[in-house]
Amino acid sequence: MDTQGIENMLSVLRSTAAQATGKTAESPAAAGGTDFAAVLKNSIDKVSAAQxxxxxxxxxxxxxxxxxxxxxxxxxxxxxxxxFQEMVQVRNKLATAYQDIMNMQI
Known part of the structure; x- marks a missing residue:
């Protein structure tokens, strides 16, 4: 499993959390990390190529x-x-996380 992609996703989430709490943080791309969308697209492209x-x-x-x-x-x-099954599980986890965030009280 690609742990570098996971680390990059975690850095994006940490940066987003810091911005939400009002702390200033560098964007993940500026901090040397990769963009979450780019990591996700790269993973989907790899699955598609394997299929x-x-x-x-x-x-x-x-x-x-x-x-x-x-x-x-x-x-x-x-x-x-x-x-493909792994990609579907990641999608399900992302959808659940999104729903959890949207249901948070502000």
Whole structure:
């Protein structure tokens, strides 16, 4: 798992919390961190690329391409499936966190 992305997300959340409490804080991009949206988009792009590669391998195997190994195709398909499930869980956690923040009393 990419811990650098998680650390970057935490720095964005800390910065946002500091701004909400009235403390001045540098933006994550200015502080040397990466933008939360960029990290999220990069992760989604990686999942999409893994799915596309697995689908192409499966299509080649189904078409009779002898260079494709069944074992490798099945591993690629399973890996893409797990990556997608992980992405869905992250989305669910983000949606829950957003709802929790929106329901806070001010």
């Amino acid at each position: 596309e590669q697995a689908n192409q391998m499966a299509e080649k195997l189904a078409a009779g391409d002898t260079s494709q190994n069944l074992h490798e195709v099945m591993v690629a398909l399973q890996s893409a499936s797990i990556s």
